[in-house]
Amino acid sequence: MIHLKDLRYVRLGTRDPGAAAEYGQRILGLELVRREDGAAYLRGDDRDHTLVYFKGDPTDHTTGWEVADAAALDAAGAELESQQIKVRRGMRGECELRRVDDFITYLDPSGNRHDLVVRPHHSGRRFFAARDCGVWSFSHIGLRTTDAVRDEQFWTQVMNARVSDRIASAALLRIDEVHHKIALFPSTVPGVQHVNHQVHGVDDVMRSYYFLREQGVRIVFGPGRHPTSGAVFVYFEGPDGMVYEYSTGVRLIKPDEEATYRPRQFPFAPSSFCMWGSKPEIPEFRAAESTGARARVA
Numbered sequence: 223m224i225h226l227k228d229l230r231y232v233r234l235g236t237r238d239p240g241a242a243a244e245y246g247q248r249i250l251g252l253e254l255v256r257r258e259d260g261a262a263y264l265r266g267d268d269r270d271h272t273l274v275y276f277k278g279d280p281t282d283h284t285t286g287w288e289v290a291d292a293a294a295l296d297a298a299g300a301e302l303e304s305q306q307i308k309v310r311r312g313m314r315g316e317c318e319l320r321r322v323d324d325f326i327t328y329l330d331p332s333g334n335r336h337d338l339v340v341r342p343h344h345s346g347r348r349f350f351a352a353r354d355c356g357v358w359s360f361s362h363i364g365l366r367t368t369d370a371v372r373d374e375q376f377w378t379q380v381m382n383a384r385v386s387d388r389i390a391s392a393a394l395l396r397i398d399e400v401h402h403k404i405a406l407f408p409s410t411v412p413g414v415q416h417v418n419h420q421v422h423g424v425d426d427v428m429r430s431y432y433f434l435r436e437q438g439v440r441i442v443f444g445p446g447r448h449p450t451s452g453a454v455f456v457y458f459e460g461p462d463g464m465v466y467e468y469s470t471g472v473r474l475i476k477p478d479e480e481a482t483y484r485p486r487q488f489p490f491a492p493s494s495f496c497m498w499g500s501k502p503e504i505p506e507f508r509a510a511e512s513t514g515a516r517a518r519v520a
């Protein structure tokens with residue numbers, strides 16, 4: 223069993239890292255940490271960086287997960303190889319760019335790339351948002367899956383993820399107290415589907431909603447509240463069609479609840495995504511709905 227400690231970063235390919243970095247600061251409100259090797263490093267909390275835009279294919283996405291130490295990294299590599307998953311060790315220069323001691327990288331069964339990292343850097347400087355967005359943490363990702371049942375097994379049997387809830391066959395997975403760090407989205411292709419940042423409160427969600435509209439940013443879902451995690455949210459479009467989310471008030475599942483917690487099953491219906499009546503304009507929600515419908519017919 224591979225114990226993931228935390229979600230550390232997401233790396234997104236883009237044809238124009240300069241424009242993406244501009245969006246990351248001016249719209250998303252993140253802090254630009256550095257530009258290095260043609261990439262822009264940004265952050266949404268006190269860690270060295272949490273979001274990287276690098277020059278490359280816009281469908282090339284990697285997430286970074288922290289494991290406990292060097293021994294845990296070696297054990298993780300062996301565990302993945304025993305599952306017939308090809309593992310590559312990070313080169314020195316790649317470790318330096320990622321600000322980690324060491325890492326391995328692999329593709330999950332859907333073809334999503336993940337890094338497992340050791341000793342990722344924290345920063346001595348506190349996070350300073352580029353605008354008054356209320357962001358205080360990079361928190362979770364929506365991850366496309368080409369087989370939600372298979373990938374749930376991968377995340378819960380090879381990794382330490384637990385199912386918090388399911389919408390049709392797609393699990394919301396936690397690795398700590400937070401209701402989910404990974405939200406699986408049925409799709410025909412791999413990739414990160416959305417990038418979530420936590421904001422301090424509902425006022426921040428609504429303030430950003432009006433700000434984003436004023437800036438001409440396309441709102442794709444919300445404002446609303448997820449019946450699963452209880453979080454109040456707004457989803458909007460960013461560079462290369464990536465979806466970003468601000469949310470607040472996510473449910474915590476405390477250690478003393480772990481033994482008795484049972485995931486709830488939600489059907490594929492708009493009310494499973496938003497309890498206020500907002501309708502998503504996100505392809506993966508629609509793809510997920512049709513996949514769900516096909517699964518029900520089958």
Ligand SMILES: [Fe+2]
Nearest residue numbers: 364405418467
């Ligand atoms: Fe989300």
